[in-house]
Amino acid sequence: MSSVDAPAVVRPDLGMRAEAPSALQTLGRILTLAIPFAVGAAVTSALNLGKIAMLARVPDTGALHILSLLQPSFILILAIMEGLAITNQVFSARSRHNWPARGVLRASRQLSIVGLVIFAVVAGIGYGLSEYAPINDPTIQTTLQYFPLFVLSMGLFVIFDIYYGAMRGQGKVLLGLLPFAALVVIDLSVTYALVTQLGWGFEAVLLGNLAGPALMLPVMIWLLRRETAKGEEVEAEPFRIRLRQLQVRVGLPVFSSIVVGFVSASVVFPLLAKLGQDNASAFFVVLRYRIAFMIPAIAIGSAIAILVNQATEEGQGRTRVRYLAIGVPIMLVLYAAATFALPKWSAPLDVLVPSQSETLRLATEFMFAKLLITFFLVAATAMYQVILEQLGRGVHVLVITIICEAGTCAAMIWAMQNGADITLVVQILVGFAALSFALFSLQFLLLMRKMGAQDAV
Structure with missing residues (x-):
């Protein structure tokens, strides 16, 4: 979404520096802009998950x-x-x-x-x-x-x-x-x-x-x-x-x-x-569930990027850094807590895969348990990607994405050629999700350092 959808930012008076918003004001601006993104993505997710729920029944x-x-x-x-x-x-x-x-x-x-x-x-x-x-x-x-x-x-x-x-x-x-x-x-x-x-x-x-x-x-x-x-x-x-x-x-x-x-x-x-039809279908179900879980992260990342760009155009260096320094860590903490709570709320899996489909349900529960940590890792990575792409580091995003996806494919092919079972395959997926998260976290820290240096000049 364009920055034209963002709330207007008041220009500082001549010769004066605009006061940086408080933590609550910063979060309020981020959430206000993120909600329309999240609603639209939720509608798309409802379409995809709805079809899965029907076909699983x-x-x-x-x-x-x-x-x-x-x-x-x-x-x-x-x-x-x-x-x-x-x-x-x-x-x-x-x-x-x-x-x-x-x-x-x-x-x-x-x-x-x-x-x-x-x-x-x-x-x-x-x-x-x-x-x-x-x-x-x-x-x-x-x-x-x-x-x-x-x-x-x-x-x-x-x-x-x-x-x-x-x-x-x-x-x-x-x-x-x-x-x-x-x-x-x-x-x-x-x-x-x-x-x-x-x-x-x-x-x-x-x-x-x-x-x-x-x-x-x-x-x-x-x-x-x-x-x-x-x-x-x-x-x-x-x-x-x-x-x-x-x-x-x-x-x-x-x-x-x-x-x-x-x-x-x-x-x-x-x-x-x-490795079996149920394993492929179960991975597909968990993948779509994870995509739905990522919606707020992508929306918040888009909102943060827009507000940072807007603050940059207005010459408000301290404000743009606060959007990153406050918004991103709070989102990471909230997503870590939400990921921890997911197994305690079985309703989404009950909707997607009914207990009557016994073999598919068992495969889905296994896949969900093994890939649970990736719900946090992939959501956080998606937020980083959106922010970095819109703040001038798109090439870095593409290079890291190519490296991690190519590594995943190579490891999967090697594992299958050596008779790997589903457990090893899932471990490979988790490992590369963690690597991707680590690399994008490093890129985010480098971006923060660069902005801090520019604002200090």
Whole structure:
């Protein structure tokens, strides 16, 4: 989200230094800005977790297994989608005051076309591999069989997300959440009806992916048009330059960081599938649960980064350091306490995997217990990533991410080749999560030191 959504910061009087906010004021500003982020992410999480809960409750959990195998595909789709949507969000934010507002509509249309073309190409490549590539691994064959349709089923969703990004850039976060929430309800309702009433399998997921955006995209387009259609027209050449620059400077780095996770997941999930269908499905369930747990951390990290950038523009060095020095440690303490309390609250796992699915439930409980520490490590790492990326250390983030993900893949492959069981595999995942947390913590400390040195000058 752009800093245009942040509360205004009063400029200091000439010759005077603005007083740094108190600890409570600092936390209040962070939480006020973080709440809209968290609400939007929670809606997305409700969509993903809702589908898992439905598919785990049918007698045949094959559809859930297919969805777990397609997790790498989902990450690739997410990388493309977020690269385009965040580009449009920044374009929209800058068009509130600096650029002609009608350019937002043109940017949304052009990025939507780009998204559809990319999705069609990716789906075509997947179809070609499934039909003509000599692949003997049954897990990869199953993944490629469903990959093209899964990608195409998300085509309308990427357009919806691009327009939703524009609404966020306009500062209309909560207004944009209304059609997004309706999309989630429609998607889950269609999926539920097809799974429970008609006995459909993974095809129900595909149709649900299409139904929500198909009905809510016109509403989102109308809302954005209402916000920007009365603005000034944009000249063609400046528009092309601005959009191209944002695609390179904003969209491409976002895509690159996420796609590293796609490569890693493409290795991890097939390897887990070799240890049994329930293990792969259980890891998928725990992973989505962990993503939901991370939502406040990402929201708080985004809020801190925006406030730090805002304070930097206002020349308030002491204030920007306080956002980091107070906000980050308190978040870490709260997340450590929340992680410790998770095993005492079984409701989320009860919702996601009912006790009737005995083997899947046992596998999920085992995976959850072994990966519990990563709920803290990964959430804290995600917060660090968001802050560092938005405060000028994006290259460092990408390098560390590549190192840790490549190390995870190499260790997993080595373990499987040497007949490792699920316990060793989980230990590898925990170890690299701890390494990633340590490296990002070091980067955060270096950032704090650099800022402290600048403010001392």
